[in-house]
Amino acid sequence: MSLSRRHDMHVRRFSRNLGVGLCLAALIAIVFGLTFVKVTRGDFEMPRGPAATQSAGGE
Amino acid sequence: MTDISLQTLTEDEPQFGDYFALLKPRVMTLVVFTAFVGLLAAPDGLHPFVAFCAVLFIAVGGGASGALNMWWDADIDAVMRRTAKRPIPSGRVSRDEALGIGLTLSGFSVVFLGLATNWVAAALLAFTIFFYVVVYSMWLKRSTPQNIVIGGAAGAFPPMIGWAAATGGVSVESVLMFALIFMWTPPHFWALALFMRSDYDDAGVPMLTVTHGRPATRRHILIYTLLLAALALAMAATSVGGPAYLLCALVLNALFVKGAVAIWRRDEVQAEADNYAVEKRFFKLSLLYLFAHFGAILADQALAALGLGFGGLF
Known part of the structure; x- marks a missing residue:
């Protein structure tokens, strides 16, 4: 069985696919927005691991 | 396929x-x-x-x-x-x-x-x-x-x-907002159970109407409504209260208690005669009750931001 380019199934599942697509787009926008707000407001701190300490000590 | x-x-x-x-x-x-x-x-x-x-x-x-x-x-x-x-x-x-x-x-x-x-x-x-x-x-x-x-x-x-x-964190004010919804829920659902007559019976869910009968449910609605009214009015004296909340609480709790008394004074014969009109009205009022109380808390925040609130009596 071969599916045609525009099968009936695509029509039936359109609302579901559109809804999932919009949810995923909203998730990306939310993660991006939260990251932007947290970084610009100074809530985010760089981790102070050994690499960071070494780098600070080496200068 | x-x-x-x-x-x-x-x-x-x-x-x-x-x-x-x-x-x-x-x-x-x-x-x-x-x-x-x-x-x-x-x-x-x-x-x-x-x-x-x-x-x-x-x-x-x-x-x-x-x-x-x-x-x-x-x-x-x-x-x-x-x-x-x-x-x-x-x-x-x-x-x-x-x-x-x-x-x-x-x-x-x-x-x-x-x-x-x-x-x-x-x-x-x-x-x-x-x-x-x-x-x-x-x-x-x-x-x-x-x-x-x-x-x-x-x-x-x-x-x-x-x-x-x-x-x-958690504070007195947030616990009071919790308590307001907590005390509001039983009369809201019991009123629904009174006019959705056979639903809970059919499903075997032990609602108060099924286990203790309808007169007991009517009594419980009144008791919980009185407790709710006392709590709602007391909230006006805390920092989440204000003039808008006090006005809203006074009006809506008077109406809510009036409705609960009306439900308590009725029996099944009277309720069936008017197709549970009083119970349905009480249920609709309960929805307005909660949205209006929280809306009033919001309004008081806006008033306080404009310097017009009194931010709690105590």
Whole structure:
């Protein structure tokens, strides 16, 4: 069985696919927005691991 | 497989709206509104975008618990007239799908609320989902007539979560907002149980109307309404209260107590004669009651911002 380019199934599942697509787009926008707000407001701190300490000590 | 068999398989494809209906959107409006008020009433502010995300994640968490509730209660939802058209009993969505969606969204909402705000708010959200699904749906709902009283706590948590999202903790004011919804839930649902006559009987859910009879339910509505009115009026004297809240509480509690007394004084013969008009009116008023009280808390925040509030008597 071969599916045609525009099968009936695509029509039936359109609302579901559109809804999932919009949810995923909203998730990306939310993660991006939260990251932007947290970084610009100074809530985010760089981790102070050994690499960071070494780098600070080496200068 | 032929095109014909494929067509049969896809004929009853669930639409996006069916999955969305699993999240109980009407209950979600209450969750969103009360969480929003709890968040705005808190003394510490959040960045508007973070606040928006916090309310969104609380709503998603509430919706997830709704999906898990539908997964667990699919058998009794099919029996009750009020719930028979829900996605699972109507056959549009399978129970497994509801379980998957409920668990996924629960994890997602808790983790994202924690990352966006703080882990106290996230823990409260996780506890709310656990309480609604495990304590209320799985345990209390089918075992005790106090199901609504104790289970009502689940619906009362959102303003507390909103408050915790902003402040990182729990305070007297957030507990009072919790208490207001907690005390409001029993009269609201018992009024519904009075006029949805046979639904709970048919499903074998031990509502007060089934286990203790209708006169006892009417008495309970009055007692809880009086306790609620005392609590609601006392809240006017705290820092979440103000002139708008006091006015709203005075008017609506007078009307609510009047309605509860009317319900208490009626018997089944009178109620059946007018098709439960008083009980239905009380139920509608209960919806307005809660939205107006939380709306008034919001209005007082706006008045306080303009320098017109009195910010609690004590």
